[in-house]
Amino acid sequence: MTQPIAVFTDTEDLDPEPGARLLADAGFEVRVAGSRDPDVIAAASAGATALVVGYARLDAALLDRLPELRIVATMSAGHDMVDTAEARRRGLWVANLPDAATEDVAVHALAASLSLVRRLPQADAVVRSGGWSEDFTAAELPRRASDLTLGLVGLGRIARQFAALAAPVFGRVAAHDPHADRAGWPAGVERYDDLGDLAAASDVLSLHVPLTPGTRGMADAGLFARMRPGSFLVNVSRGGLVDAPALLDALGSGRLTGAALDVLPVEPPAADDPLRAHPRIQLSPHSAYLSDTSRRSYVRGPAENIVAWHRTGRPLTPVVDPTATRPAAPAASTTAPTEGAVA
Structure with a gap:
C-alpha cells in the first residue's frame, strides 16, 4: 500500500513537530511547505491526501493541482481560507478546531x-x-x-x-x-x-x-x-x-x-x-489565541482530525462532510479567532 502523505502548508510561528510526529506515528509521510504561495504548496503537496492549513488560501485553482487530496484540516475554528463549497463539490472532507483556544x-x-x-x-x-x-x-x-x-x-x-x-x-x-x-x-x-x-x-x-x-x-x-x-x-x-x-x-x-x-x-x-x-x-498582532497550551493544540488538533479520518473514515470535527446529503453543521457555532493561529 502506498504511504499516505500529509502536508503542513503555512505554520507561521507554530512548530509543526508535535502534529508531524502524530501523523508519522500513524503511517503518514509528513512534509512542511512553510508557505502560503500556491506554487510552493502545490509542489510540496504532490500526491498528498491530507493538508493542514493555516492562513493559506485553498481555492478551486489550487485544488485543481491536488487531485489526490481527500481531507483538509484547518489550524483554527475559522475555515474561511478554504473554499468549502468547492471542497464539498469535489468530495473532500474539511475539519476545523472548534475549541483549541x-x-x-x-x-x-x-x-x-x-x-x-x-x-x-x-x-x-x-x-x-x-x-x-x-x-x-x-x-x-x-x-x-x-x-x-x-x-x-x-x-x-x-x-x-x-x-x-x-x-x-x-x-x-x-x-x-x-x-x-x-x-x-x-x-x-x-x-x-x-x-x-x-x-x-x-x-x-x-x-x-x-x-x-x-x-x-x-x-x-x-x-x-x-x-x-x-x-x-x-x-x-x-x-x-x-x-x-x-x-x-x-x-x-x-x-x-x-x-x-x-x-x-x-x-x-x-x-x-x-x-x-x-x-x-x-x-495586538492576531495573538488572542496564543498560549503555551494552545500553541501545541493548533498543530496536534489538525493531525488528530486527519488520523481519525485515516483510521475511521471520518475526522473528529468536520465542517464539510462529503458523505452527507446536507452540509455538516459547523463544529463551533458562531465563534471564530477569531478565534487561532488563524483564529
Whole structure:
C-alpha cells in the first residue's frame, strides 16, 4: 500500500513537530511547505491526501493541482481560507478546531475590553511621557465597568466563555445570535433579536462571528451609528468583519471612544495603514489565541482530525462532510479567532 502523505502548508510561528510526529506515528509521510504561495504548496503537496492549513488560501485553482487530496484540516475554528463549497463539490472532507483556544480568546477579549474601559494604554503613555495622575485625569476619566453593558455579537463557544468571565465585572451582558438555540441560551445573558438594538444598548460591543459573505463588513457605518456615543468596539474574530474607514470615521466623530483589534483586514498591516497610527485603537498582532497550551493544540488538533479520518473514515470535527446529503453543521457555532493561529 502506498504511504499516505500529509502536508503542513503555512505554520507561521507554530512548530509543526508535535502534529508531524502524530501523523508519522500513524503511517503518514509528513512534509512542511512553510508557505502560503500556491506554487510552493502545490509542489510540496504532490500526491498528498491530507493538508493542514493555516492562513493559506485553498481555492478551486489550487485544488485543481491536488487531485489526490481527500481531507483538509484547518489550524483554527475559522475555515474561511478554504473554499468549502468547492471542497464539498469535489468530495473532500474539511475539519476545523472548534475549541483549541476558547479560553485564550475569551480571556483576551475580556482583557482588551477592560483595557479600553480603564484607559490603560492612555495611562501608560502619560507615565512614559513624564506625566502623572493629574495629566491622566485631565483628558477623560475611566468608566466603571459595573455601570456598563457588554454586548456580544455571536454566542458560540468563545462568546459564552467571555460572557461567563465578564458577568461578575460588567453590569449587564447581552448578545445577538440568530443561530443560537433559544433553549440553550445561557442564563444571565440578555437576548436581542436585532443586531442594531444590541448595538444601541451596549457600551462595549464585541464581535464573535465567522467571516462569511453575510458577515463581511457587518461593523459598518450603519452599525456604528446605532452604538451609544462614547462606546467601544472589540474584535478578536476576523478583520474583515469591520469596515475600517467607517471605524475611523466613528472614532473621529466621537461616536466611538476606542477600539481593540486583534485582527485586521490586511495582516500584517502596511506601514501607512491608518489603523496602526490611530491613538484610540488598541492593537495586538492576531495573538488572542496564543498560549503555551494552545500553541501545541493548533498543530496536534489538525493531525488528530486527519488520523481519525485515516483510521475511521471520518475526522473528529468536520465542517464539510462529503458523505452527507446536507452540509455538516459547523463544529463551533458562531465563534471564530477569531478565534487561532488563524483564529
